[in-house]
Amino acid sequence: MESVIILVLELAGTLAFAASGAMTGLKKNMDIFGVCILGLTTAVGGGVIRDLILGNTPPATFQDPIYATVSVVTSLVLFLPQVRRLLMWDQGLFDLVLFLMDTAGLAIFTVVGIRTAYAHEPQATVFLLVFVGVITGVGGGVLRDIMAGDTPYIFVKHIYACASLVGALLCGLLWHYAGEMLSMLAGGGAVILIRGLSAHFRWNLPRAHD
Numbered sequence: 001m002e003s004v005i006i007l008v009l010e011l012a013g014t015l016a017f018a019a020s021g022a023m024t025g026l027k028k029n030m031d032i033f034g035v036c037i038l039g040l041t042t043a044v045g046g047g048v049i050r051d052l053i054l055g056n057t058p059p060a061t062f063q064d065p066i067y068a069t070v071s072v073v074t075s076l077v078l079f080l081p082q083v084r085r086l087l088m089w090d091q092g093l094f095d096l097v098l099f100l101m102d103t104a105g106l107a108i109f110t111v112v113g114i115r116t117a118y119a120h121e122p123q124a125t126v127f128l129l130v131f132v133g134v135i136t137g138v139g140g141g142v143l144r145d146i147m148a149g150d151t152p153y154i155f156v157k158h159i160y161a162c163a164s165l166v167g168a169l170l171c172g173l174l175w176h177y178a179g180e181m182l183s184m185l186a187g188g189g190a191v192i193l194i195r196g197l198s199a200h201f202r203w204n205l206p207r208a209h210d
Contacts, residue, residue, distance in 0.1 A: 005181070006115065013108030014070045018043040020101040021144045022075035023087065023094070028148050032079050038144055039075030040068060043105075046139030050113050050132055054120045099199060102141065102153075107191035110137035110164045111171050111184040118175065126172045133168030134161060137191075159198035159205065167191035 021042025025035035044061040051059035061067050077083060087094050113136025114129045121128065138154050138161050145152040154161040171187025178186065197203065 006112070009108050009184075010112055011066070011070055013105050013112065014043045014067050015074050016101045016108065017046075017105035017140050018071035018074040019078060020098060020105060020141070021071075022078040023098050023101070024144055024148050024150075025075075026078065026084060026088065027094070032076070035079050036072050036075040038147060039078075040071040041147060042140040042144040043071040043074075044068065044140065045143040046109055046113070046136040046141075049139040050116060050136040053132060053135065054117060056116075056120060099195075103192055103195040106137045106141070106160070106164055106195065107167065107188040109140075110134065110167050110191055111187045113137060114168060114171050114175070114187070115180065115184065126169070129172035129175075130165065130168040133171065133187075134164045137161075137164040137168070159194055159203050162205065163191045163194035163198070166194055 018039040020039075022035050022039035024042075025038040028034075030038065044067055047067070048059045048061055051057065051061075078087070087097060110133045114133040116136070117124050117129050117132040141160075142152045142154060167187040167190040170190050171183045174183035174186055177183075
């Protein structure tokens with residue numbers, strides 16, 4: 001049962017990040033190929049980096065086509081003229097959907113990354129767990145922003161990587177005490193809560209010019 005729940009979470013995170021990447025491609029007026037590549041890279045990029053760090057080769061993305069398939073199909077659906085018009089007619093709606101997709105993907109992949117690290121290395125240190133969790137959560141978004149010609153979102157917008165860091169730390173510390181599912185829920189919930197509060201209250205980290 002737990003394996004089914006994890007698969008559903010992974011697919012939900014894949015869909016959310018693919019939507020985030022595809023929407024960035026739409027905003028940049030990319031063609032259908034560019035939108036699909038951006039969606040695919042955002043969805044699987046963090047997982048590929050995670051697997052390479054852990055020595056899981058070839059990465060899971062290349063062993064099971066379901067993740068790439070979900071990413072490309074999601075991107076194609078968002079590229080449909082009717083869907084594009086629905087999303088693009090209101091900038092506020094577009095930004096809200098992008099925020100929700102990005103936040104959902106960040107929360108899910110942060111805790112899934114920690115689970116993968118535990119499965120690969122049962123005696124993993126908290127440092128390794130947190131590092132792998134954050135890389136899994138933010139890696140795809142960093143690749144997306146670089147490919148789109150933007151400064152990576154994690155360096156300039158709200159509390160992003162720090163939300164992943166707090167969620168990963170909470171999940172890793174609770175793992176042996178609360179069990180797999182509760183610790184993942186707590187870590188993912190913390191990411192969503194921090195992202196939501198930071199967006200609502202416009203929290204940002206101090207910048208060089210402040």
